[in-house]
Amino acid sequence: MKKWWLSLLIGCLLVGCSQKQEPTVELNVSAASSLQEAMQEIAADFMELYPNVKVQLNFGGSNVLKTQIVEGFDVDLFLSANFKQYDELVQLGKIEAGSLFATNRVVIVTNNHQVQSVYDLAKPNLQVVLANESVPIGQYAASIIDSIDENEPGFKAAIDQNIVSREENVRQVLMKITLNEGDAAFVYQTDLTPDVNDQVTVVYLPNEYDVISEYYMGIIKQNEVKKEAEQLYDYILSDAGQEVLKSYGYE
Incomplete structure (x- = not known):
């Protein structure tokens, strides 16, 4: 009888602990093809800092990625290989916040x-x-x-x-x-x-x-901008993020 109650107590404690864990948040990042290796490393470093975040990377031509955003693709952060595609999204009201983050x-x-x-x-x-x-x-x-x-x-x-x-x-x-x-x-x-x-x-x-070439990054406007998107945005601009970019030849 005591063993049964002990098992039940342990089970309840485990359920309680699991309920306190933060739910996994998915971030969808669309980045220019030339950023592939750098962004893979930055995303890996970021996910180590924030274990509850899963960064999904989508690489392609900046013009294609911009079109996908205009068409309603679920994107949290856009990294463009030039100002033009970024600015077109700004003009369309799709950018919550943005910045130059690297040159090439x-x-x-x-x-x-x-x-x-x-x-x-x-x-x-x-x-x-x-x-x-x-x-x-x-x-x-x-x-x-x-x-x-x-x-x-x-x-x-x-x-x-x-x-x-x-x-x-x-x-x-x-x-x-x-x-x-x-x-x-x-x-x-x-x-x-x-x-x-x-x-x-x-x-x-x-x-x-x-x-x-100038690379611009923008947080995409959603019904509710994820705080994790803002954290990744800040991380890319931080010393740690910039060091990774420099290691791949960005200036």
Whole structure:
């Protein structure tokens, strides 16, 4: 009889303890493809600090992610590879709070020894891979090409002849080069992770055409903004979050 009551008491205590545990909160984070490794590490660190939070990461082109938010996808935090897509959400009243949180640099990657500078992209029969111009890296590449064309007439026309594909995001662009399905492409310096460094050569842009890309982050307006979304937002801006970003080449 005593054992039965003891078992019941222990059971009640266990139920009571479990009821005091905080329920798991899911945070849906949509981030630009170029942020993949950095955000995976930041999310892991954040979840160690907040065990009751599960961070779900969705990576893609910033334009695609922005469209998903406009269409009503459940997103708590948006991290864009440029200001444009972030600002479009601001103008639509979709951003509760936002900030610049990192900068990046545009470089050229190549697997072809003929490519020693950006001007070599105009060489006949060279295979150039670009991202769609709706994607930030595609917009930066177009801006660089247009700027060079102003000083070197015919440059843009020559590159247009060399384009073999346009991809949906920067990771797909880089993959084309690592798989030898193209000779050269514009990517971010942070895309040069250890697993691809041995497969490509990096070519830096001349100072006059150097492009610094700005990354913006915004908390998405919901019926009720989760405090955990605000905590992750603050964590990314904190010294700890910024150190992780710097370790992946962000400035």
